[in-house]
Amino acid sequence: MTTSPIPARLIKWLLVLIAVGVSLFPFYWMLRTALAPQSQQLADGLGFWPAHLDFGNFARAWNKANRGQALLNGLIITGAILLLQLITCVPAAYVFAKIRFKGSGILxxxxxxxxxxxxxxTMVPTFIGINLFGLGDTRIGLVLPFYSSAFGIFLLRQQMLSIPDALLDAAKTDGLGPWRTLLRVVVPMSMPSIAAFAIFSVFTHWNDYLWPLLVARSPDLATPPLRLAVFQQADIGFDYSALAAGAAIVTAPILILFLFAQRRFVQGMAGGEIAG
Known part of the structure; x- marks a missing residue:
């Protein structure tokens, strides 16, 4: 008597569950450490969940790391970068997708x-240039090197290629110029890719650590990831409970944003792949 093979659908779901578990494990461990009392940071025999929850770690992380100022800095810097990237990438993508000119392929x-x-x-020459212009330790110095994005131009161009030329010709016949056509026709039809790129940009620059570490020498300019360094103590090493609580505070806005915008993100990335 032969046994029936395992259904392919069951195997697929098992692999999905394993992938989900591996992906979520760091978040579980971060939250577990954030809720563990400081005295149990390095205790042996750690269980699945702390026996006693210590929510005071979040208050300690917020106060010690000046989280309010750090989150405000992250919001300003990330928002400014996104605004500049949309201002530069959307018109550039439109030109590459729909306007024919000599040398466009080379560019x-x-x-x-x-x-x-x-x-x-390119970080070292960029850092030197920022300091030559006197923009070191300023918000402008944190924002300016990322005023545009090659990935953003590529992704939005792929989406705009799928817009029928006949639709643009009709807009031109109705008297719309290039800018009005871009704003009234192309941008609304490219919103999935624009939203996907916006999420990608926010994720990238909210979590950026290296560039703020080089430029932001003043504590008042520190971004959320940069402020996590205050939990390193010279005598005992890292305060892991407060560090995990601070990491949870930094991660929460991005995680909430992704949960609300994941459908747009998937649509935009898929649209960029299909268009040719």
Whole structure:
């Protein structure tokens, strides 16, 4: 008597559950550590959940790391970067997608080449330039190097390629110029990709640690990830409970944003892949 094979659907769901568990484990461990009393940080025999919950770790993390100022700095810097990127990337993507001009292929090739260059490779000359212009330790210095995004131009261009040229010709016939066509026709039809890029940009720059570490020398300019360094103590090392509580505070806004905008994110990324 032969046994029936395991259904492929069951195998698929098992793999999905394993992937979800692996992805969520760091969040579980962060929350568990944040709720554990400071005296049990390095205790042996850790259980699934702390026997005694200590919500005071969150208050200690908020006060010691000046979380209110850090979150405000993160909001201002992330919002300014996103605004500048949308102002530069949306028109650039529209030009590459729908306006034919000599050398457009070469210029777009340069944009694609920029995707291959890691940010760390250009960080030192960018830092030198920011300091030469006297923008070190300023919010402008934190924002200016990210005024545009090669990934944003590429993603939005792919979405705009799927917009029928006949629709743009009809807008031109109705008397709309290039800018009004962009704002009234192209942007509304590209909102899934714009929303997806906005989420990607916010995730990236809210969690950025290295560039603020180089530029923001004043504690008043520290971003949320940068303020986590205050929990390193010279005599005992890291205060892990307060560090995990601070990390949870930093992660919460981004996690909430993704939960509300995940449908737009998936639609935008899928639209950028399908358009050719």
């Amino acid at each position: 777009f090739g340069v944009v694609l080449a920029c995707l291959l260059i890691p940010t760390q490779a």
